[in-house]
Amino acid sequence: MTTDTPKYLQVADQIRARIESGDLAPGDRLPSVSEISAEWGGSSSLATAAYRLLVDDGLVVSRHGAGHYVRSRETPELLVRQHRRRSEDSPFGQGVAEQGAVGSWRHDSTTEQASEAVAERLGIEPGAAVMHTSYVYLADEQPVQLAESWEPLALTGHSLVALPEVGPYAGVGVAARMRVLSIEVGDPVERVRARMANRAEAQALGMTPPGPVLAIERTYYDQATARPVETADVVMRGDRWVSVYGQVPTP
Amino acid sequence: MTTDTPKYLQVADQIRARIESGDLAPGDRLPSVSEISAEWGGSSSLATAAYRLLVDDGLVVSRHGAGHYVRSRETPELLVRQHRRRSEDSPFGQGVAEQGAVGSWRHDSTTEQASEAVAERLGIEPGAAVMHTSYVYLADEQPVQLAESWEPLALTGHSLVALPEVGPYAGVGVAARMRVLSIEVGDPVERVRARMANRAEAQALGMTPPGPVLAIERTYYDQATARPVETADVVMRGDRWVSVYGQVPTP
DNA sequence: CAGTGGTCTAGACCACGCT
């Protein structure tokens, strides 16, 4: 009864088992590469390959010159994106403020002709005029979220709120701005995906190397007519954000 | 002016550059390990290490005995996970059926003592008895979704619905099963994250290499008492699933 | 069959940290 699983996997599995059983606690130092070589025979590459697996899995951290250690369970501070009813704020400001961080953003608006995809999402004809705004959101000066937003210009026309981020209605969120036009918007529809950041996003979000992101396609509708009034692509660092939907019932 | 970047990284970077520039197209065969050894000198481990990086990055696939190939960009049909109100089905069945696929699942239930994390989410004492069920969901025989579910045993006790997937109430979803106990559950609260699959998940979901996943922490509450009745960790392939929240208003 | 990738050995050299 020979085992056909490679030896370096056996080594890794044994160490993993000792970690998961609690035999080795977070922060504990693991056997050195040469200790493993002595115990299992073979060359140093064996232990190195085993540790590489565990490091890739995030179970172990290696400190050059000091040894391998069981990773301490640091759950990085998570920013929360609460999808809340009847909120007047922009969804971004809420979560950041609740974490005690300082939120801010940069933006850039231009009018363009709706692409086929945007037109589809806004229920308008391709080529119709839309206001396109790009956002970069910062928490404590660190970019953490990107968004591209589109609104039909036919809706906001030449009103005070045509430019989302200019004038008295800057930064208050779609719901409040639309109310100026006597439009009531309800909860948005959000389509959430997980994917890898592309290079531009990774650079903008300071992710080296590129990591997973939450990509949300969000659309607000006029509650009276069910017509879309704003659609946006929101991209957030997967390691920093949780997007929350629904709420605990109040009995 | 020597470069201090390791040689295997240089090899990997050069191949990556050729792929990203389009010089090497998806599906193209890459230089063999021995060809690289001949070109760069050194042993086969050099090329092997370089290819390991690229494979881990998802840029390259290796076929044992056949060579390394530029990964082809398959964007498969997206399955939709609709988070819908007043639904009696389990959330999984809906989306799959709408895509014309055949959904099925495997499961495995055991009773255990609640861990600290699970107890926190269920609002019970750590160590209290819970029913723990592991699910693997398949669409057209392909595993596409994993879930770990916990329910307080104090709730379902020795009733017909203590085992989620046994008896007349198998596969109908939490809402319908809880109604048997005269418990009305509302919409769940979902906390959505994006992260990389760990190796076990990647293997279970057939993701080679590990890719981004949607990780959803879902909790159902008793609407009358606001007490949690079920909590689950759901993991879905990020390249296959969209999770949808909210709905277009009906004027 | 020849060619390929995956695993593994035995050991060398270097960069790093003080466990």
Place this chain on the structure above:
DNA sequence: GCGTGGTCTAGACCACTGT
């Protein structure tokens, strides 16, 4: 200084594919 991990060599053997 000495032990540590990270890189690298030269090559062996096996498992797999048909490029």
